Amino acid sequence: MGAVSLPKSDGTAVKLVPSESIVDAVKEIATTHPHLVGITAVHADSNIELLYSFDNFRGELRHLRVILPDKQPSIDSISGILLGAYIYEMEVRDMFGVNFNGHPLPNTRLLLPDSYPAGAPPPLLKTVTMDQLMKLLDSVQELQPPSPAIPITGSSRYSAESVVILPFGPYHPALKEPEHFALALEGEKIVEARPRIGYVHRGIEKLAENRTFLQALFLVERVCGICSFHHSWTYTLAAEKLLGITPGARAEYLRTLVAELERIHSHSLWIGLLGYWAGFDSMFMWLWSARERIMKLLEMIAGNRVNKSYITIGGVRADVSDEKLKIVQREIEEFKKEFKKISEAVMSYEPLWERTKNIGSFTAELAISAGAVGPTLRGAGIPYDIRKIEPYGAYPDLSFEVITEKGGDVLSISAVRVKETFESIRIIEQIVEKIPSGNPVPQTFFMGTSKEGEAFARTEPPRGELYYYLRGKVGLRNPYRVKIRTPTLPNLVLAAEALKGYTLADVPLILTMIDPCFSCEDRAIVYVKGMGPLMVKLPRSVPANLSLGCPI
Amino acid sequence: MEESNSIKLIRKSPWLFHFNSGGCNGCDIEVVAALTPKYDVERLGAVLTASPKHADILVITGPVTRQTAGSLKMIYEQMADPKIAIAIGTCACSGGVFRGGYNVLGGAEKVIKNVICIPGCPPNPRQIFAALKKLYENKLEEEKDDGGSKLTKE
Numbered sequence: 001m002g003a004v005s006l007p008k009s010d011g012t013a014v015k016l017v018p019s020e021s022i023v024d025a026v027k028e029i030a031t032t033h034p035h036l037v038g039i040t041a042v043h044a045d046s047n048i049e050l051l052y053s054f055d056n057f058r059g060e061l062r063h064l065r066v067i068l069p070d071k072q073p074s075i076d077s078i079s080g081i082l083l084g085a086y087i088y089e090m091e092v093r094d095m096f097g098v099n100f101n102g103h104p105l106p107n108t109r110l111l112l113p114d115s116y117p118a119g120a121p122p123p124l125l126k127t128v129t130m131d132q133l134m135k136l137l138d139s140v141q142e143l144q145p146p147s148p149a150i151p152i153t154g155s156s157r158y159s160a161e162s163v164v165i166l167p168f169g170p171y172h173p174a175l176k177e178p179e180h181f182a183l184a185l186e187g188e189k190i191v192e193a194r195p196r197i198g199y200v201h202r203g204i205e206k207l208a209e210n211r212t213f214l215q216a217l218f219l220v221e222r223v224c225g226i227c228s229f230h231h232s233w234t235y236t237l238a239a240e241k242l243l244g245i246t247p248g249a250r251a252e253y254l255r256t257l258v259a260e261l262e263r264i265h266s267h268s269l270w271i272g273l274l275g276y277w278a279g280f281d282s283m284f285m286w287l288w289s290a291r292e293r294i295m296k297l298l299e300m301i302a303g304n305r306v307n308k309s310y311i312t313i314g315g316v317r318a319d320v321s322d323e324k325l326k327i328v329q330r331e332i333e334e335f336k337k338e339f340k341k342i343s344e345a346v347m348s349y350e351p352l353w354e355r356t357k358n359i360g361s362f363t364a365e366l367a368i369s370a371g372a373v374g375p376t377l378r379g380a381g382i383p384y385d386i387r388k389i390e391p392y393g394a395y396p397d398l399s400f401e402v403i404t405e406k407g408g409d410v411l412s413i414s415a416v417r418v419k420e421t422f423e424s425i426r427i428i429e430q431i432v433e434k435i436p437s438g439n440p441v442p443q444t445f446f447m448g449t450s451k452e453g454e455a456f457a458r459t460e461p462p463r464g465e466l467y468y469y470l471r472g473k474v475g476l477r478n479p480y481r482v483k484i485r486t487p488t489l490p491n492l493v494l495a496a497e498a499l500k501g502y503t504l505a506d507v508p509l510i511l512t513m514i515d516p517c518f519s520c521e522d523r524a525i526v527y528v529k530g531m532g533p534l535m536v537k538l539p540r541s542v543p544a545n546l547s548l549g550c551p552i
Numbered sequence: 553m554e555e556s557n558s559i560k561l562i563r564k565s566p567w568l569f570h571f572n573s574g575g576c577n578g579c580d581i582e583v584v585a586a587l588t589p590k591y592d593v594e595r596l597g598a599v600l601t602a603s604p605k606h607a608d609i610l611v612i613t614g615p616v617t618r619q620t621a622g623s624l625k626m627i628y629e630q631m632a633d634p635k636i637a638i639a640i641g642t643c644a645c646s647g648g649v650f651r652g653g654y655n656v657l658g659g660a661e662k663v664i665k666n667v668i669c670i671p672g673c674p675p676n677p678r679q680i681f682a683a684l685k686k687l688y689e690n691k692l693e694e695e696k697d698d699g700g701s702k703l704t705k706e
Contacts, residue, residue, distance in 0.1 A: 113618040113655060123654055133654035141618060141657070171623060173602035176580060177572050178620055199619045200574045203653040210652075222649050225578020225674065269581065288588035295585070306578040306674050517577060 014051075014063040019075045022052075025064055026078045029054050033062050035384070036371050037458075038485035039088040040469045041096045043126045048073050048096055051469070053456075057382065059389035068098065070125065077103040083497075084371030084490045091489075095205070097122040111198050115140045123206055130210060163191070166504070170199050174277070174508040177516075181496075185504060193499040195492055208482040213239055213313060214446055216479060220468075221307055223484060224517050226269065228307045229262045230461035235482070236311050237392060237457035238470040243313070244451065249394075251315040251440035256394040257328070257431045258301060258310055259459075260424045265294045266462035267417045267424075268339065270515050274414055275346065277508040278355045283346045290338045293331055300324060314442035329432045336425050343418045356410040360498045360510035363408060370497065371490035374464015375420065376514050378404045379413035386460035398430050410513045450476045463487040463515050488517045565597030566687060569607035569631070573624050573660065574650075575614020579641035579674040583611060586677035586684075593681055596688045604630045609687070612667070613674075615643040615650045616657045628664045636687070637667045640680060645669040 017025045030036075033054035040051040052064040068075060077100040079086035089100045090110035109116075112123070120136055121128045164185045170178035178199035184192035204223055208216040217239075221232040233255055240247065247255075268291040275283025295305045301320055302308035310316055320328075346352060364380040377384050385402040387395045403419040405412035450472035458467050464487035471481040491514035499510050572580055586593050587600065601607050604627045616624060628637060639660045642648035645667075647658040660667045670683050 115618055130652065130654060134652075137618060137654055141621075170620075171571065171627065176570075176584075177577065178574075178623070199617065200572070200614070201617060201619065201655050202574060202615065202650045203655045204650070207650065207653045219649055222576045222578070222673075225576040226581060228576070228578065285589055288585065289590060292585070292588075292590045304673070305676065306582060307576075 013061075014065055017064045017066055019066050019068055022064070022066055023076050023078060023081070026052065026081050029062060029064065030081055032056055033060075034082070034368050036082045036085055036088070036490075037061070037465070038467050038469075038483070039085070039092055040456075040483045040485075041092045041098065041124070042471055042481045042483075043070060043096060043124065044471070044480070046070050048098060050075070050092070050098070052078075053467070057384050057389070059386075072099070073097065074099040074101060076101045079104055082371065083366075083369040084493045087489055087493055088485075095122055095124040097125070109198075111201055113137075113198065113201070123203065130206065133206075168507065175511070176273075179516075181507075181511075183499070183504070183507070188503040188505070190499050190502055190504065190507070193496045195496050197492075205482050205484060209478060209480065212447070212477045213243075213450070213479060216482065217311070217313065218309060220482070220484065221309060223486070225306050226266050226517060227262065227461035227463060227466070229258050229310065230459050230466055231484075232309070232311045233259060233393075234457050234459045234466050234468045235470075236313055237459065238455045238468045239313050239446075239479075241455035241457060242451060242453055242470050242472050243446070243448075245314045245446070247315045247442075248438050248440055249436045250319075250438040253394045253431055253435045254301075254316050254320055254440055255311060256398070257320075257428060257435075258298070258308060259393065260427045260431070261294055261298055261301075262308075263424045263462045264335070264421055264428075265291055265298070266515075267421045268294070270462075270512075271343070271346070271414065271417060271421075274356075274410075274509070274512055275352075277512050278352060280346070280349075280352060283342075283352075286342045286346075290335060290342060293335045293338070297328055297331055300327065312442065313446040315440045317441065319440055325432050325435065328428065332425055332428050332432075336422075339421060339425075343421075347415070347418060353411060356414060356509065359410045359502065359506050360495075360513050361407075361409045362494060362498045366497060367408065367494055370494040372464070372494040372514075373487045373490060374460070374462070374515075375413055375416045376464060376491050376494060378402070379416045380408035381406045384465070386458050386465050390458055392457070392459060394431065397434065398427050400427050410509055413513050448477075450474065450479065461487060463517060464491065486517070488514065492516065564688070566608040566636075566684065567601045567606055568598055568609050568611050569601055569604045569627070570611045570613070571624060571627060573612055573614045573620045573644065574617035574656070575641065575643060579613035579644070582674045582677050583613065583640060583680060586680040591677040591681050593684050596684055598684055604628075605632065607631055608635060609684075610635065610637040612637060612639045612644045612660045613641055615647045615653075616660055616662055617655050618657060619655070621657055621663050624660070624663050637664055638683065639667045639669045640672075641674045642671045643673075645671050648673065 033056040035055040035057055037053035037055055042049045048068045048070050050066045054062050066075060075098060077089055079089060086104055089103055092098050093100060094109055094111040117140060123133055166183045166185055168181040168183050169175050170180045180196040182194040183190050204219060208219055211219060217232055217235060220235045221228045223231045268287045272284045272287035298308060299305045302310040364382055367377050367380045381404050383402045383404050388402050400423045403416050403423060405415050452472060452474045454471045456469040458465055466487055467485040469483035470479050473480040495511055495514045502510060570583060610628055610631060637660060639645045643650060645659050647656055650656045651658060670679055672679060
């Protein structure tokens with residue numbers, strides 16, 4: 001089949017590349033477009049199509065498309081050019097069975113559970129049905145706890161006396177979500193860190209392909225409970241682009257209002273947790289108590305505090321009255337005063353500075369290579385904000401600054417988040433002033449069928465760029481393919497690099513730095529088995545065959 | 553030990569161990585919100601503990617995935633009697649919106665028995681507080697007889 005070009009309105013260029021010259025093509029494109037947005041795979045017509053998307057930090061996207069046969073697909077790895085690519089390639093390998101030659105972690109899994117049989121067909125192939133998968137996995141499911149995946153200290157396998165492999169998680173007091181990290185320690189110092197994800201993998205991409213466009217909206221909203229509105233918004237943007245639906249101006253403003261309230265709640269939640277991990281409990285309690293004001297507003301507007309289900313294809317599900325907008329205005333003023341007081345108090349508190357300055361330091365080059373996004377990237381001085389470079393919703397009409405800080409450590413990222421909260425307050429003040437009249441609620445909810453084509457959308461959730469890709473087939477009630485690239489995935493690549501050289505006591509702070517949301521990245525991800533050496537060299541004293549990770 | 557007896561034995565200061573079995577973070581942040589000033593379950597003596605061996609109540613959030621099922625069973629077995637498991641949110645109760653996914657087993661009942669369910673997506677911290685208060689006041693089973701309550705013991 002020929003390549004399907006992306007809708008022209010995206011203003012994007014897609015280049016068809018033969019599979020053997022992918023490395024050269026990426027080398028060329030990476031000189032001008034160094035940010036790898038993601039690798040999207042689609043199984044269609046006995047082919048696996050790979051779409052590599054690149055950005056130049058100005059929103060001028062370029063795509064490379066490679067078409068592989070679905071029988072033993074194989075292509076060269078590009079992780080030698082862009083570090084962050086290795087995690088995307090592992091995802092594609094797990095979900096589609098594509099083999100990446102020269103990948104730093106060969107024969108390893110990223111996303112599927114321990115019990116997933118080695119020879120079984122990958123779950124996202126169209127030839128594999130959900131029933132088959134359930135039958136297969138039920139037959140191998142056992143309730144034994146996973147065997148210790150990481151070799152423990154004292155094992156005779158390691159002659160190096162100074163290196164200790166410490167398993168960190170999956171259920172660790174310093175992690176609010178189940179994820180596993182293998183830390184190689186030399187004394188207190190971390191020399192190597194490997195994340196192992198997939199505990200929260202729910203197979204959302206496969207589920208979404210089996211539900212209608214409207215049902216999938218409620219599903220993708222639950223990819224992540226903290227940036228839930230951004231997930232449903234990005235999905236809606238992609239679906240509207242695919243189906244050719246335009247929402248009204250008032251709906252765009254209301255969407256932006258809820259999104260910015262969500263950003264404030266997420267950022268204040270994060271700053272509170274920073275205090276918690278730094279041992280500053282009052283800070284945690286102050287911020288979470290101030291945050292309740294925002295949660296009350298969200299409950300008033302959408303009827304629920306966390307998973308708001310406020311957006312729908314073509315508009316929003318309920319209008320907000322003028323009285324309620326006045327309450328928003330009043331409460332946001334109160335919140336601003338409260339937040340100003342708290343943030344001035346905590347950000348001028350010297351012990352907090354000392355605890356966070358130069359912790360988890362990384363350079364802008366490393367952040368770009370890892371593909372980092374959001375406040376993590378802006379903390380290293382790169383003004384990459386989708387709201388500015390690819391405006392959506394009501395953002396073109398609103399004035400706000402893209403906050404950047406120099407430094408690239410826990411402190412600078414905290415400063416970015418504090419300042420962004422003030423910018424969000426400014427945006428909400430403008431929305432209340434400027435919101436146009438009209439009916440934001442569509443006449444009927446979308447129950448129709450799909451058009452042929454593909455569309456993608458990007459937004460800027462609190463954690464950074466979120467990317468959705470949708471493929472439609474004529475006459476289908478459900479999307480043919482939904483691809484989600486969440487911000488934590490590339491940020492985690494960066495965090496694992498940033499851990500190196502710091503002490504074990506810094507781990508909670510450095511992991512918190514990127515505001516990890518594992519439920520996001522696990523929606524389609526499995527689990528790393530037998531991780532081999534990555535782009536890092538272990539100290540000489542470690543035997544060459546040392547591999548951090550599951551020896552299975 | 554009979555489950556109904558064990559509920560009566562937990563009188564004051566129930567300590568919680570939070571277990572995310574595959575949730576979206578929504579229930580998790582509402583559990584944390586219940587600990588912070590506005591709701592403040594610490595008024596009932598409830599605090600989060602870092603070890604299941606110190607905990608009286610296992611708080612489960614999210615659908616049980618194939619990868620976490622083993623850990624859930626292990627952690628529940630590590631808790632000392634008398635112990636209670638509470639499933640917070642529809643996913644932990646039944647699998648919720650993710651039911652039918654290839655990597656999702658279903659609710660916490662699939663792995664451990666006698667789970668108290670608080671449905672909601674996510675339940676409001678007020679509901680979480682109310683549930684703990686009922687445990688604290690030992691009124692759980694009276695509620696069950698009402699029939700209309702959202703808090704049920706199965």
